Amino acid sequence: MDAPTPPGRQPYRPPVQSVAGQVVDAVLMLVLVVITLYLPLLLKLAGGGTTKTEFPNPTWDSLGQNATMAAQWEKLEFTPEKAAAIIGTRFDYAFNWGAVALTALVIVGYFVFLFVYSDRQYREVIAERFDGTPPT
Amino acid sequence: MTSTLRPTAEPLAPSSAAPGTPTVELAPEKSKRIALLRVLGPGHVWALGVGIVLVGEFMGWNFAVGKGGPVAALAACWLAGILYTCVAMIDSEITSTVAAAGGQYAQAKHIIGPLAAFNVGLYLVMAYTMLEVSNAIVTGDLIEAFAHSLHLEGTVDKRAFMVLTVVALAFLNYRGVLATLTLNLVITSAAFAAIVVLFLAAQPWAPGAVLQHEGLLVGLPYGSLGILAAMHFGLWFYLGIEGTTQAAEEVRSPARALPLGTMTGMMTLLIAATLTWYVSTGLMPWEYLGQAVTPLYDAARLTGSRWLELFLFLGTLFATVASANGCINDASRAWFAMGRDRYMPVWFGAVHPTYRTPYRAIVFFVPIAILFAVSTPLDQTITLSILSGLLGYTLMAISIVLFRRKWPLGTIQRGYVHPLHPLPAILLLVLCTVTYLAVYLGYGTQLLAMMAFYITASAWFVLHRYKYVRRGDQFTMPWPKPRGY
Numbered sequence: 018m019d020a021p022t023p024p025g026r027q028p029y030r031p032p033v034q035s036v037a038g039q040v041v042d043a044v045l046m047l048v049l050v051v052i053t054l055y056l057p058l059l060l061k062l063a064g065g066g067t068t069k070t071e072f073p074n075p076t077w078d079s080l081g082q083n084a085t086m087a088a089q090w091e092k093l094e095f096t097p098e099k100a101a102a103i104i105g106t107r108f109d110y111a112f113n114w115g116a117v118a119l120t121a122l123v124i125v126g127y128f129v130f131l132f133v134y135s136d137r138q139y140r141e142v143i144a145e146r147f148d149g150t151p152p153t
Numbered sequence: 154m155t156s157t158l159r160p161t162a163e164p165l166a167p168s169s170a171a172p173g174t175p176t177v178e179l180a181p182e183k184s185k186r187i188a189l190l191r192v193l194g195p196g197h198v199w200a201l202g203v204g205i206v207l208v209g210e211f212m213g214w215n216f217a218v219g220k221g222g223p224v225a226a227l228a229a230c231w232l233a234g235i236l237y238t239c240v241a242m243i244d245s246e247i248t249s250t251v252a253a254a255g256g257q258y259a260q261a262k263h264i265i266g267p268l269a270a271f272n273v274g275l276y277l278v279m280a281y282t283m284l285e286v287s288n289a290i291v292t293g294d295l296i297e298a299f300a301h302s303l304h305l306e307g308t309v310d311k312r313a314f315m316v317l318t319v320v321a322l323a324f325l326n327y328r329g330v331l332a333t334l335t336l337n338l339v340i341t342s343a344a345f346a347a348i349v350v351l352f353l354a355a356q357p358w359a360p361g362a363v364l365q366h367e368g369l370l371v372g373l374p375y376g377s378l379g380i381l382a383a384m385h386f387g388l389w390f391y392l393g394i395e396g397t398t399q400a401a402e403e404v405r406s407p408a409r410a411l412p413l414g415t416m417t418g419m420m421t422l423l424i425a426a427t428l429t430w431y432v433s434t435g436l437m438p439w440e441y442l443g444q445a446v447t448p449l450y451d452a453a454r455l456t457g458s459r460w461l462e463l464f465l466f467l468g469t470l471f472a473t474v475a476s477a478n479g480c481i482n483d484a485s486r487a488w489f490a491m492g493r494d495r496y497m498p499v500w501f502g503a504v505h506p507t508y509r510t511p512y513r514a515i516v517f518f519v520p521i522a523i524l525f526a527v528s529t530p531l532d533q534t535i536t537l538s539i540l541s542g543l544l545g546y547t548l549m550a551i552s553i554v555l556f557r558r559k560w561p562l563g564t565i566q567r568g569y570v571h572p573l574h575p576l577p578a579i580l581l582l583v584l585c586t587v588t589y590l591a592v593y594l595g596y597g598t599q600l601l602a603m604m605a606f607y608i609t610a611s612a613w614f615v616l617h618r619y620k621y622v623r624r625g626d627q628f629t630m631p632w633p634k635p636r637g638y
Contacts, residue, residue: 029624031495039498042618043517046497046610050279050521053606054537058529063599085368086438092455093441104440108220108595110378120593123604127611128547134615135266138624142267143638145625 028145070105072097080104193404198397198414200338201479203421205284205393207344208476210422210429211449211469212291213535217386219443220595221379223370223434228380229387230426232584234419237391239581240546241419242571243553244395245412249568251630257395257545258487262627264556267496269548270627271614272607274491276545279606281484282518283538284393285322288477289315289526290534292470294446299466302454315526318477323519326481327505327512337478340471345425347468351453352428354461355435363456364435371439384584384591389535390426392542393476394418395549396483408568446531481515488514495621496614536596540603543588550581559635 034042057063072079075097077087081104090100193201217226244257251260258277262270293311300309325336355363373379397415404410433448436455445451453465489511492501505512525534554575562570571577592600 031621031623034495034498034621036500039500042498043500045613047521049606049609049613051524053602053609055525055529057598057602058533063533063596063602066595066597082438083368085365089365089369089436089438089455090441092457093437093451095441100441103444106444108375108382110375110382110594116597117590117593120589120597120600120604123601123608124589127604127608131269131272131548131611132265132551135269137266138268138619139266140638141624142627143635146628147634147638 029141066109067106068109069102070107072101072105075101193410194406195410195413195417196338197335198404198410199418199421200341200475201482202394202397202415202418203345204337204341204475205281205396205479205483206391206418206422206476207341207425208284208288208291208472209389209392210348210425211344211472212445212447213287213389213531214386214426214429215433215442215445215448216532216535217383217389218434218439220375220385220591221381221383222372222374223430223439223442225373225375225379225383226387226434227430229383229385230390230430232384232587233387233390234423234426236388236546236581236584236588237394237422238419239577239584240395240549241415242577243549243581244397245415245569246567246571247549247553247556248397248411248415249408250565256483256487257549258490261548261552262494263630263632264552264559265548267619267622267627268611268614270494271491271496271618272611273545273548274487274496275607275610276541276548277487278484278491278518280538280541280545281393281396281480281487282522283525283534283541285319285477285480285484286522286525286529286534287531287538288473288480289318289522290531291446292318292473292477293526294531295450295466295469295473298447298450302462312527316523318474319519319522319526322474322478322481323515325478326485326515327508327510329508329510337475340475344468344472344475345421347464347471348425348428348449351449351456351461351465351468352432354456354458355432355452357431364432366435369436369438370434374439378594381587382591382594384588385539385594385596386532386535387591388539388542388588390429391419391422392539393480393483394422395542395545396479412569481518484518485511485514488517494627495623496618499621533596533599536592536599537603540592540600543585543592544603544607546581547585550578550585553578559637560632561636565632 077090077097080097080101082090082100090097214226214230217229221229247260247264248256251263256277258270258274261273293313293315296314297309297311357364360366375382394415397411397418429449433442433452436452437445437448441451442448447469450462450465450469453461456462488497488501490502491497492499492503492511492514494502501511501514501517503513504510553571557574589600
């Protein structure tokens, strides 16, 4: 049952979307996921920013591993040569304040737009639900 | 055991104006609609929340060790615990009051507005789908590692098991929610038991016998910045606990079962997270632990006990399957709810004529899940899931403030009122900000890629999709008009 509508005031009636339109919209969402989230990973444009240190002729000592650590590596079937690639990979936390500011701006801007625009839509919803028509 | 949807005349939520509340304009209720069957109890709610999240103890959390070292990971574990306690408190109040399918999505619709609801729906779908993908990746890696450990001849193609996991669980969900959530209850309990058994088998009362903290525990390899950076994967210990709200429309007594299930779930996870950290850091060098795909299984291998290795193999397998199962359940319900409201094509709002499940929503994400599972690294699918969750928590902190402002206490009946408001909301917002910074450290480009997705999707909704949405239908609760409107 629809909300009671005062005489002469009609609620918003959305257009009916065709089947083809629905298929296009569904495919669009999949394409958006692939382009924005999958392709950057596939092309290695996103993900862990790391630095790598080479260890020529590594030993557990030169890798900074004590006797306990070395024993555990060996139980995990690792040799110093095999473990060197893991131990030599570290995250790169070099800070670029410009990039931090840009990222912060994107996130804050997104939320500001989200709340401002949602509130505008919410007023329409409340007006139609309780008063029978959106505000003019 | 399979029926989940049916036509009903019963209202969707238990709320009504509190006794003594002045008579005000109420949003009219719908008299008849297709609603989900109310068949779930607190145990199912606990299983749905913990079942999704418990896998976070079996894999993923250990990347926090890689980002900051073991001590930083412990700090992140507890900081994230505080963040999720705030989430659970806020979520329990809102969900026990707005008990509708879609959980946070339906809440955002009633409290903030359509665009926010659209985004929250997407957060849920992406967070749970990427978590499902992560589970599928771990299942494949785990089976490969176990086959290697058994010295089986030939090679195991882990991608086959990743695909099998996604497809088989999608089929289970297609068939019905009660069967799948009852299964979750059993396998979640078994997975939790595996963590406890591993902890006991590691003899924590005898340091040096099995656990080698003295030789393995290092300080802060990245300095104090490592604590901040570790917060990124610290969320993985608990991410998804808010999934308890997704089945709100299917719970027999939402006001009691949702807070009870969510809070006991948080307690279970806090205990499991601490046990997991303690055992793992006492058995593995931090550099190995920081990149391991199956850390608890590896921990069991290091004890030298074959039966424990087998038990943790099964525990990890159960945890990943339970989690992926719950994720498909939650993601599909959010997508279904969006289709029903026309935020997405209405075709997705259909219910299966026999099984009464949102079958189209379930099937739609199977190809995406398979694509990511077979071709992307675990830390990055986990990051995508965490980022979507994080955006949702940020919105949740602001949402509770708006909720209390639009409907002050006493104006509507709440199933649960969380204490100390607005402290949990402020704390949540601060911890979310810290976590954005943590993700930025090492994964900044992925953070921007995720924002590009949500900004583009929002533009699409505003410019195109919203025209199909019935305005008045976006508010279905029998509440008075919100203050200020």
